[in-house]
Amino acid sequence: MARPLRAEIDLAALCRNYRAASALAPQSRSMAVLKADAYGHGALACARALTGLAPAFAVATIEEAVALRDGGIETPILLLEGIFEAAELTTVEALSLWQVVHSEWQLEAVLAYRPRRPLPVWLKFDAGMHRLGFSADELRRHWARLRQAPERVTDLHLISHFSSADLADDSAFQNQHAQVRALGEALGAPLCLANSPATLQHPRAHGAWNRPGVMLYGSNPLEGALPAQVNLEPVMTLRSRLIAVRTLEAGEVVGYGGRFRTRRRSRIGVVAAGYGDGYDRHARDGTPVLVNGQRCPIAGRVSMDMLTVDITEVAAADVGSEVVLWGRGLDVDEVAGHCDTIAYTLLTGVLPRVPRVYLPATAAAQAS
Structure with a gap:
């Protein structure tokens, strides 16, 4: 697999x-x-x-x-x-x-x-x-x-x-x-x-x-909001899945340096994505991802091949649950803000080992 x-x-x-x-x-x-x-x-x-x-x-x-x-x-x-x-x-x-x-x-x-x-x-x-x-x-x-x-x-x-x-x-x-x-x-x-x-x-x-x-790729480059008549759609959705789930008691630390410490009994999900794929290592605790469509915060430092998220509030989340890192449902500009950067660096930073899967541009979409 x-x-x-x-x-x-x-x-x-x-x-x-x-x-x-x-x-x-x-x-x-x-x-x-x-x-x-x-x-x-x-x-x-x-x-x-x-x-x-x-x-x-x-x-x-x-x-x-x-x-x-x-x-x-x-x-x-x-x-x-x-x-x-x-x-x-x-x-x-x-x-x-x-x-x-x-x-x-x-x-x-x-x-x-x-x-x-x-x-x-x-x-x-x-x-x-x-x-x-x-x-x-x-x-x-x-x-x-x-x-x-x-x-x-x-x-x-x-x-x-x-x-x-x-x-x-x-x-x-x-x-x-x-x-x-x-x-x-x-x-x-x-x-x-x-x-x-x-x-x-x-x-x-x-x-x-x-x-x-x-x-063209769906990012808002303005300091403020887009004009009311403009609707931009995300073109890239960075998707992965949970590959492990850990249950930790209150007071346990997660990840390199122990930056994140649980405040309660928590379920921590491990996502197959890291800075070796281009996900920004500067992502702060609390940076959002979507797990089964629900927002969950990053918990702990991003590693080369993995990152960890607090899935305590998503009872159905388990190994194999889908994770959206940015794109449909989660604005890349919001994620970039949590990383103290801009969407340009996140989008251009996705490395070659991440497969690109193309959804076709239909004739109707081109003409609409």
Whole structure:
């Protein structure tokens, strides 16, 4: 019998979340972000489910793009970090990839390359994130140079990234947005600005393209609640089962370091899941899981292959009872809060030894 831990991926929910993101910005095209193996959900399976629905995909690295092309994906793919060395331009051309240009050396590499057909380029503006991109003056100069090389560059876009679109206090966002809008208007550039938070709560940031990411997988990236009209569904449900049950008297300790001590006669269930699978070791006592559909608290430190929960209040729970660690019925964002982290790290942190089980995206789900 196989170990019971699995990540169940609901591809129909993914498609519905994509359509929800698109509905928020009907004048924009929404590029589905599939970087980091589609936030841990499996990039190729997610791309196949979204093919025909999303007009483009976005990834971080050329290796991610190659894997999608090797899997038969023909949809346009944008490299969000561009090339990492000039030699990659041959692959960019061969696979018909779109690329972000954010650094001087990338710009020079593109202008020195002689493609058979011009390469689509998305020039990146640093509006205050201060990771990648050019200043306004630099970007104006580079934009002009690229426009003067139509034999090398085509379909020029202006792209930027917001550092605080998720916050309730939108003062920093408004400043960044004003900068990039002014620059885009001066250049007459098609814009790609809105990540998941900006897609959700800043309609003014919707451009020719938006690039929803974590919201496609059912997580709320905002500091506050989702807009009332938005319903996001969890795509990943991390499921396991109880593999042992212990009855302990009051005052007994559980797990490494004895962090948890029973206050009463208690039933402790052992779950086949641990930090070796990607479940966060920082989960505090009281972090919720669902056992037979009922909330139960984690009791004791997470181990590499197991974690322990207090099932005293679930009389029917026993070896073999189903456990949901997050997903349907238990919001991954809530679990992340108990781990002092964010849903991104939980979803992308599910390790390869956890099997992904895909629920198909039916035609009805894609069209609904």
